[in-house]
Amino acid sequence: MQTLSLVPQNVHEVAVEGRRMLLHVPTTSLFEMDEVSGAVLDLFRHNGAVSPATVSKAFGASYRPDDVADVISSFVDLDIVRDAREPERADKPLPVEDFPLSTIVLNVNTGCNLSCTYCYKEDLTAPAKGERMEFETAVKSFELLLKQAKDRNRVNLVFFGGEPLSNMPLIRQMVDYAEARGREVGKTIDFSVTTNATLLTEELVDWLDAHRFAITISMDGPKALHDRNRVTVSGKGTYDTVAKKARMLLSRYRSRPVGARVTLTRGVTDVIAIHEHLRDELGFFEVGFSPATSGAVSAFNLTDEELASVFADMKVLGERYVEAAIAGRNIGFSNMHQLMTDLAEGTRKAIPCGAGMGMLAVDKEGDLHLCHRFTGSKMPTFGNVDTGLDEDRLGAFVEKAQDKTGRGCATCRIRSICAGGCYHESYARYEDPLHPVYHYCELMRDWVDFGISAYTRINTHNPAFFKRHLEPRRAAP
Incomplete structure (x- = not known):
């Protein structure tokens, strides 16, 4: 064994119910350390460099030499420790040569019958001025999806707006x-829509049900909270209408679970009252929460104090999630569900999300955007449905997004889960889609630590929860 030193940015420890859980940062893999591995990690933490003599002196007859050697060998393999003479390594961006899309988002109408005060959509218009996508543009968008997804068995077509149901x-x-095209090419086609619910009718709900749409309703909670921002063009609150439509939808929709998306x-x-x-x-x-911190109208953005309060409440709700999960129940907290999925699967992100790689959005002109938030x-933009995907420009963007040199992300312990944060939030806040969302960092690190604790406790007391509630959610048709 040569002299080795710790690579601190590749390892993070969280104590859970007396157990020492090790997060392998590059792969988001979780391990429980036994007495020997814990002692070895402590030795490296307390010494700048560890030689064979240091190991022998530290452990003597305390542990079998073979056990210590096995742990050190595993740490080397995981790049938790490395040759002390080796210079720092910078992760090299992977070249992007393929764009295997799974999702295309159609911005079918810029018009919306609501005038939500915090809306981030820069192309939003009143209903009478709505600019609708033409069928020809939509068809070309879908054909682009099929071309890019040639090796996928299923693809997702998402309808977005404005209010998408205004262009039924x-x-x-x-x-x-x-x-019809799916049958021709042997692919399963999934459909998704996010709507404010105001235009739903029984006939429309039954049609959506027949085609197995994944439906998300934008709703911000009880009447007093929802009506603060989600108003009509004339300024009237919409809770009564949305709640009535939502009850109707939930009473007759059978094909897939329906979720609510909340903008804080x-x-x-x-958070607690809204979820309840x-x-x-x-x-x-399910109910998912999206804190607004970088909207165009700063008066609606959460203050630092409010953002901290939101994360504190999310942890309270997260504790309820854990208690329910141990008892075999799912309380439908989608932020927590996503975090559990990331930890269960060992998420390893080089970029924040699938925008630009697995997903693109199309505006009414056929221009291709990273996601629906950018239309x-x-x-x-990155090409057009008429001229095709600009692979050189998009590839250069994705490669640059991977390069964390000179950013706090390079050594952050949640870099494989966060990967720098939402492109659009960075764009709205800093006018740079690749600028890390530093205002979130400490809160996100704490949230992931909470998730590690939650995952460990659920896995200890009711591991069947993940198979029953996470796997069906990921595989839902």
Whole structure:
């Protein structure tokens, strides 16, 4: 054994119920350390460099030499320790030569019948001025998806807006077209829509049900909270209408679980009350929370104090999630579900999300955007459905996104889960989609530590929860 030193950015420890859990940062793999591995890690932490003589002196007859050697060998293999003479390594961006899309998002109408005060959409218009996507553009978008997803068995067609249900003629046309093309090429086509629910009717709900849409309803909680920001063009609150439509939807929709998406803004931060109302009173299957910190209208962005309070409440709700999971129940907290999935699967992200790689969004002109949040923005696009995907430009962007040199992300312990944060949030806040969202960092690190504890406790007391509740969620058709 040569002299070795610790690579601190590759290892993180979390104590859980007296157990020492080791997070292998590059792969998001979790290990429970036994007495020997814990002692070896402590030795490396307390010494700048560890030689064979140092190991012999530290452990003597305390542990079998072979056991210590096995642990050190495993640490070397995981790059937790390395040759002390070796210079620092910088992760090299992987060259991007393929864009295997699984999802295309169609911005079917810029018009919306609501005027939510915090809306981030830069191309949003009033209903009368809505600019609708043409069928020809939608077809070309879908054909681009099929071309890029040639090796995938299933793809997802997402309808977005504005309010997407305000362009139902196009949606109906595209569902018919996509299902027929799917049969021709042997692919399963999934459909998704995010809607404010105001335009839902029983007939429309039954049609969506027949085509197995994944439906997400934008709703911000009880009446007093929802009506603060989610208002009509004339400024009238929409809770009564949305709640009535949501109850109707939930009473008759059978093909897939329906989730609610909550935008947390200044003054709308009561995570516990919102979850209880949407999940327990209205009956949504899952509720997910999206804190607004970089919206165009700063008056609606959460303050630092509010953001900290939101994360504190999410941990309280997370504890309820853990208690329920140990008892075999799922309380439908999607932020927690996602974190558990990341830890269960050993998520290893080089970029923050699938934007640009697994997903692209298309505007009414056929221009290709990183995701639906960028349509209408000044962010450069990456080709057009008429001329094709600009692979050189998109590849250069994705490779640059991987390069964390000179950023705090390079040595961050959650870099394989966060990977720098949402492109659009960075763009809105810093006018640079690749700028790390530093205002989130400490809160996100604490949230992941909480998740490690939660995952360990659930896995200890009821490991069957993950198979029953996480795997079906990932594999839902």
